[in-house]
Amino acid sequence: MLFGIVLALALTSVPLAGGRLTALADVRLRAVWLVLAAIVLQTAIITVVPGGSPWLHRTVHVASYVLLAVFLVVNRRFPYVWLVALGGALNVLAIVANGGVMPASARALEGAGMRPELSGFTNSTALSHPHLLPLGDVFWAPAWMPGANVFSVGDVLILLGAFLALHRICGSRLPGRRRAVPAEPVAPAEPVA
Numbered sequence: 001m002l003f004g005i006v007l008a009l010a011l012t013s014v015p016l017a018g019g020r021l022t023a024l025a026d027v028r029l030r031a032v033w034l035v036l037a038a039i040v041l042q043t044a045i046i047t048v049v050p051g052g053s054p055w056l057h058r059t060v061h062v063a064s065y066v067l068l069a070v071f072l073v074v075n076r077r078f079p080y081v082w083l084v085a086l087g088g089a090l091n092v093l094a095i096v097a098n099g100g101v102m103p104a105s106a107r108a109l110e111g112a113g114m115r116p117e118l119s120g121f122t123n124s125t126a127l128s129h130p131h132l133l134p135l136g137d138v139f140w141a142p143a144w145m146p147g148a149n150v151f152s153v154g155d156v157l158i159l160l161g162a163f164l165a166l167h168r169i170c171g172s173r174l175p176g177r178r179r180a181v182p183a184e185p186v187a188p189a190e191p192v193a
Contacts, residue, residue, distance in 0.1 A: 002147040003159065010163045019172030027078075027169060034071040038064040042123065050121045057121035058100020065092045080165040087157030094135035094152065103130035104137035108150040113143025124150060 014021050041064040045057045065088065072085045095102050102124040109116060109126055116126045124137045137150035167174045 002141055002149040002151065003155075005147045006159050007162065010159075010166055013163075014166060014170045014172055017167060017172035017174050019167055019170035019174075021170060023170045024166075029075055029078075031071055031074045034067045034074075038067040038071075041067070045121050046123055052121075054121065061100050061121075061123055062092070062096060065095065078165055079168040080161040083161030083164065084158050085161075087154040087159075087161060090135050090154035090157065091152060094132045094154070097131040098127060098136075101125060101127065102136055102152065103127050103133050104150050105133060108138050108140040111142060112140040112148045112150050114148075114150065 011021065041060050045060050050057075068088060069085070069092070072081055072088065075081060076085075091102065101122070104116075104124045104126050106116075106126045116122075130136060135152060135154065137152050137155075139152065139156070140150045141148045164174075
């Protein structure tokens, strides 16, 4: 939910920075079904059927990121996809290093008002001996905020990449926008004598 709130704020910022949201109508993403499949897989293992085989849940969790990686490769021509991919890669690195679960700091979970799940699969939790914890969910939105949650440096890069891509595509005044360079006037040719 935190991602949704941040993306809604990013959309709101486009017209404020002189961009046109209507430019999004011209965007033609390829293989969107990969993102939808990844969302369905993650929703299934986290919410619908959190119990069951820990090995299967962790494998499906990693597989959902593979689908997202393929989506990014297919759509690599879009601006700042490289930044989104870098964030995703950092997340996958932490998840794979911890057997299919994103490590979270106990402090971040507490700050967000979340309790570690004691039963069933959870995609992010405090682990007794985490690997690469600095790449894990070590940041948090406080419990009093709507959508309070924990997040990682990879998540920050993903959102930053999406924000910058949105503003580039919509032509806002934010830095990083490609501006057309005005053509220099051509001096008339002097007659050859």
